[in-house]
Amino acid sequence: xxxxxxxxxxxxxxxxxxxxxxxxxxxxxxxxxxxxxxxxxxxxxxxxxxxxxxxxxxxxxxxxxxxxxxxxxxxxxxxxxxxxxxxxxxxxxxxxxxxxxxxxxxxxxxxxxxxxxxxxxxxxxxxxxxxxxxxxxxxxxxxxxxxxxxxxxxxxxxxxxxxxxxxxxxxxxxxxxxxxxxxxxxxxxxxxxxxxxxxxxxxxxxxxxxxxxxxxxxxxxxxxxxxxxxxxxxxxxxxxxxxxxxxxxxxxxxxxxxxxxxxxxxxxxxxxxxxxxxxxxxxxxxxxxxxxxxxxxxxxxxxxxxxxxxxxxxxxxxxxxxxxxxxxxxxxxxxxxxxxxxxxxxxxxxxxxxxxxxxxxxxxxxxxxxxxxxxxxxxxxxxxxxxxxxxxxxxxxxxxxxxxxxxxxxxxxxxxxxxxxxxxxxxxxxxxxxxxxxxxxxxxxxxxxxxxxxxxxxxxxxxxxxxxxxxxxxxxxxxxxxxxxxxxxxxxxxxxx
Amino acid sequence: xxxxxxxxxxxxxxxxxxxxxxxxxxxxxxxxxxxxxxxxxxxxxxxxxxxxxxxxxxxxxxxxxxxxxxxxxxxxxxxxxxxxxxxxxxxxxxxxxxxxxxxxxxxxxxxxxxxxxxxxxxxxxxxxxxxxxxxx
Numbered sequence: 001x002x003x004x005x006x007x008x009x010x011x012x013x014x015x016x017x018x019x020x021x022x023x024x025x026x027x028x029x030x031x032x033x034x035x036x037x038x039x040x041x042x043x044x045x046x047x048x049x050x051x052x053x054x055x056x057x058x059x060x061x062x063x064x065x066x067x068x069x070x071x072x073x074x075x076x077x078x079x080x081x082x083x084x085x086x087x088x089x090x091x092x093x094x095x096x097x098x099x100x101x102x103x104x105x106x107x108x109x110x111x112x113x114x115x116x117x118x119x120x121x122x123x124x125x126x127x128x129x130x131x132x133x134x135x136x137x138x139x140x141x142x143x144x145x146x147x148x149x150x151x152x153x154x155x156x157x158x159x160x161x162x163x164x165x166x167x168x169x170x171x172x173x174x175x176x177x178x179x180x181x182x183x184x185x186x187x188x189x190x191x192x193x194x195x196x197x198x199x200x201x202x203x204x205x206x207x208x209x210x211x212x213x214x215x216x217x218x219x220x221x222x223x224x225x226x227x228x229x230x231x232x233x234x235x236x237x238x239x240x241x242x243x244x245x246x247x248x249x250x251x252x253x254x255x256x257x258x259x260x261x262x263x264x265x266x267x268x269x270x271x272x273x274x275x276x277x278x279x280x281x282x283x284x285x286x287x288x289x290x291x292x293x294x295x296x297x298x299x300x301x302x303x304x305x306x307x308x309x310x311x312x313x314x315x316x317x318x319x320x321x322x323x324x325x326x327x328x329x330x331x332x333x334x335x336x337x338x339x340x341x342x343x344x345x346x347x348x349x350x351x352x353x354x355x356x357x358x359x360x361x362x363x364x365x366x367x368x369x370x371x372x373x374x375x376x377x378x379x380x381x382x383x384x385x386x387x388x389x390x391x392x393x394x395x396x397x398x399x400x401x402x403x404x405x406x407x408x409x410x411x412x413x414x415x416x417x418x419x420x421x422x423x424x425x426x427x428x429x430x431x432x433x434x435x436x437x438x439x440x441x442x443x444x445x446x447x448x449x450x451x452x453x454x455x456x457x458x459x460x461x462x463x464x465x466x467x468x469x470x471x472x473x474x475x476x477x478x479x480x481x482x483x484x485x486x487x488x489x490x491x492x493x494x495x496x497x
Numbered sequence: 498x499x500x501x502x503x504x505x506x507x508x509x510x511x512x513x514x515x516x517x518x519x520x521x522x523x524x525x526x527x528x529x530x531x532x533x534x535x536x537x538x539x540x541x542x543x544x545x546x547x548x549x550x551x552x553x554x555x556x557x558x559x560x561x562x563x564x565x566x567x568x569x570x571x572x573x574x575x576x577x578x579x580x581x582x583x584x585x586x587x588x589x590x591x592x593x594x595x596x597x598x599x600x601x602x603x604x605x606x607x608x609x610x611x612x613x614x615x616x617x618x619x620x621x622x623x624x625x626x627x628x629x630x631x632x633x
Contacts, residue, residue, distance in 0.1 A: 154611060313611075341561035342619065342629075401613045404620025409608035419618040423568070 002177055004048075005188035005209050012215040016042040016183070018493060019205060019219035021190050021234070022226035024081020025479055026465035026486040028168045028176065029126060030223055033490035035179030042217055043182065044207060046189035046226075047078035049169075054210055058189065058375045061229070065366065065385035068259060068431035075227055075435070079186055080169030082227065085433070088165030089477040090129050091158065092120045092484075094317075096307060097359075097474040103314040106256075106362035109471045110443045110452040119484035119491075126483050128171075129161040130297030131289035136279075139287065140301065145279035147301070148412070154309045155406040158319065162282065162298035163479075187211070191377050193222070193238040193246045195459065202246070202462040208377050221493065225465040225486070228257070228435025232368040232468065233382045235439065235449075247439075247456035252449050254368035256437040258473045260357040261388055261429035263396055266325050267354055270347045271413035280322055304475075305399060316359035316392075317475035318399040325351040342414050350413075357432060357475045358396045361389045368438050388429055397425045434478050439468040454489045465489050528588035535592035546587050547631035550596050554628055566629030568617045575630075582627040600628055 008014075018034055020027045023045035031043040047055040055078065061071035068074070076084040093113065100108025121132045133139075136159040137151045147157045176184050185207075192206040194216075204218040224231050232254040236245040245253055269275070279301040286294045303320040310316070360366075366387035370380035404415035418426040442448025445457035450469050456462045465486045467478040530539050541549065555562045569575060586603060590596040607613065607622030616626055 309611075341558055341565055342555070342621070342625075397615070401615060401620050402611050405608045405611045405613045405622070408613075408620075408622070409605065415620045416618045417615070417620065419615065423615070423617070425615065 001182065002173070002184040002186065005044075005185045005207065005215065006211045006213050008185075008213055008215050010213050010215070013204075014042060014183070014215065014217045016040045016217060016219040018042075018221045018223065019044065019217045020223045020225055020465075021205065022046075022081060022224070022230070022466070023079055023169065023184065023186075024225065024227060024466070025083050025168055025482050027081070027223070027225035028172055029483050029486040030225065030465060030490050030493075031179065031182055031184070032172060032175050033487060034493060035175070035182040037181075037494055039181055041179075041182045042219065043176070043184045044188040044190055044205070044217065045079050045081075045184065045186050047076070047081075048187050049079050051076070051078050051084075054376070055187070058377065058379070059229075060375070061382035061384060062371055063384050063386070065387050066429055068384065068386055069433060071229060071382060071384060074431070074433035075229065078169075080167055082433075083166060083168040083479070086163075086165050086477075086479055088127075088163035089160050090124075090127060090163055090480040091160045091476040092116075092132075092134065093474045093476055093481055097317060097472065097476075101311075101316075103311075104316055104361055104472075106364070106447070107316075107472050109441060111441070115452075116481070116484050116488065119487040120480070122487050123480055123483040124161075126166070126487075127163040127480060128166045129163050130287040130295045130299075131292060133287055133289045134159060136301055139285060139299065140279045143279070143283075143285050145301075146276050147279060148275060148277070148303075149406055149410060152306075153406055153410070154306055154402055156304050156306050157279070157301050158304045159299050159301050160477075162300070188215075189377055189379075190226075190234060191237075191379055192240060193224075193234065193462070195241050195246060199242055200459060202459050210376060221461045221463065221496065223463045223465050223489070223493075228438055228467050229368060229382050229384065231464060231466060232257075232438035233370065233379070236368070236370050237380050247449055247458045247462060249458050250446050252440070252447060254438050255364050255366070256362050256440045256471075257366045257368055257384070257386060258360045258362070258436040258470065259386055260432040260434045260473060260475060261360060261392060261396065262432050263354060263356040263358075263400070263427055264430050265354055265418055265426070266327070266351050267418070268349055268351055268416040269407065269413040270342060270349050270416070272347050272411065274324070274350060275322075275352070275412060277322060277324065303403065305402065309402065313395075313398060313402070315395045315399055316361065316472075318356065318358045318395070319475045320354055320356035320399075320403060322352050322354055325353040327351040341416075347413065354400075356396065356400065358392055358399065359473055359475050361392055362437070362440075362472060363387050363389055366437070386431075393427070393429065396427065396429075400425070432477070434467070434473065436467040436470040436473040436478055439464045440471050441469040442471060453492050454485070463489060463493070528584035530588060531591050533591050538590075538592045543583070543588060546593075546596070547583060549593055550587055550600065551628060551632045553593060553597060554600070559632070562629045563632055565617050565619055565621070566626065566631070566633045569614075569626040569630050570633055572614075572616075578623070579627055579630055582624065583631065586624075587631070600624055604628075
């Protein structure tokens with residue numbers, strides 16, 4: 001059943017076995033999994049069925065650190081959450097992305113790739129991509145495409161699969177309408193998590209609509225799946241019983257917040273011939289796995305660093321897509337002479353647009369806090385202080401250098417990238433709209449918010465789903481992993497009494 | 498043979514450690530031309546040989562490349578390495594072609610080792626940058 005919270009009686013109290021807060025990729029996945037299991041499940045969505053400015057405005061906040069898109073821009077407060085916005089890029093994390101790397105401070109998840117793998121396979125179906133196969137070299141060979149670099153190069157080729165992209169509310173509306181024991185409430189903003197007297201148990205959430213209806217939901221278990229900014233915001237704002245907020249005795253809520261710092265620039269490459277980028281453009285192919293049926297899907301090759309290079313150079317995950325660029329139409333202030341400076345006879349300057357992203361080193365001081373200013377529901381607005389270690393900026397520069405070295409080594413050209421007057425790489429880290437961390441997963445309650453089951457250390461019946469729990473962010477877009485982790489959490493919840 | 502060892506400092510910045518080629522060249526004494534040198538090559542001054550190499554390698558783009566070489570020379574500690582490079586790959590070679598080949602091998606070794614530096618936006622091996630600096 002899907003209904004509007006404004007239809008409820010004022011001061012009503014609803015009860016459920018499980019209350020899920022947030023109807024985005026994680027929340028809808030959980031609700032679908034838990035429906036029909038004999039549990040009463042309430043799914044609360046703060047936004048309406050479609051975009052409404054007054055709901056979206058509740059997302060407004062402040063950026064006090066590295067600039068990203070405005071807080072009310074790169075996420076959607078509406079049914080389906082930010083799956084209404086996403087572009088559909090999908091790639092799983094790699095095994096090493098979950099591991100602690102000695103040279104990467106504060107890295108490491110309490111779970112492994114193998115723990116998540118079965119859920120990735122199921123998540124692939126939910127986000128409507130092809131079979132779970134990621135061998136770019138094999139796919140390129142089957143398609144008759146050439147890789148730009150041999151597979152044993154410092155620069156490797158990996159691939160993304162594209163989701164249509166799946167708009168979760170539209171795609172799974174019927175499941176949510178019919179879900180046995182499932183009650184979906186729209187325009188139901190949670191404004192406070194209420195705890196038991198000893199503070200060890202979440203007992204209810206207080207909800208409000210912009211039209212003046214207040215109500216509460218009591219449940220045995222709660223799952224906070226509100227996104228990478230709202231999740232810590234709600235935990236911090238629930239301060240009536242604990243001044244520091246819910247699950248924040250160790251002061252970790254809101255910390256370790258991450259994005260994918262992006263490098264988006266046009267670069268020059270003096271090449272003896274145009275680069276063969278057919279595999280690196282989005283194209284349709286047919287994939288199958290383990291003798292399964294052929295499935296037509298959309299993919300795109302990207303460049304990455306070989307694992308040995310990442311380790312030797314102490315670079316976290318890095319990926320880069322590339323496409324041809326017509327400098328004459330760009331309006332960019334590039335001096336073509338710079339790009340012909342080292343041309344060999346017969347080589348030509350050509351321009352390419354690089355979109356590279358590097359994994360952030362976890363940074364405790366990168367965090368969400370609360371502003372004094374409040375929104376229309378009385379909630380303190382979020383202050384996003386995104387911080388990036390200097391080493392991450394240096395690693396992006398180094399990765400681009402290695403990309404240039406590999407092109408030169410393979411006789412494919414020399415790279416010229418825009419620099420500042422002092423010679424530094426011209427780069428102000430751009431955002432990807434990938435909000436991660438803020439309630440990170442870990443074994444140590446002193447440095448994390450949730451455990452390997454996504455349960456809050458301090459409030460074990462309060463779970464967190466979504467990218468807030470990411471301990472590190474790799475360089476892959478997060479939605480695929482969000483859905484996989486939500487499926488894993490659903491299995492855990494099904495095992496509870 | 499990899500003549501350079503590139504050391505990347507942990508928190509940014511670059512430095513270059515000792516160059517095996519430097520030591521080898523110095524131990525051999527002054528950078529004399531080999532006895533078997535091509536007469537046309539040996540008839541040139543050291544500066545002329547450097548210019549001949551740069552012109553042959555960079556052709557019509559020499560002037561722009563010189564600007565890159567000039568920027569490279571502003572990096573700390575470069576002069577001594579350039580002397581060693583000149584000694585090994587220009588003065589120590591028997592002909593223009595041999596010099597070009599020697600430099601080409603050094604460039605390939607650099608790229609294989611990811612020994613690259615960004616100068617004026619160019620991602621280049623140090624040997625390539627030194628080639629640009631030969632006529633500065």
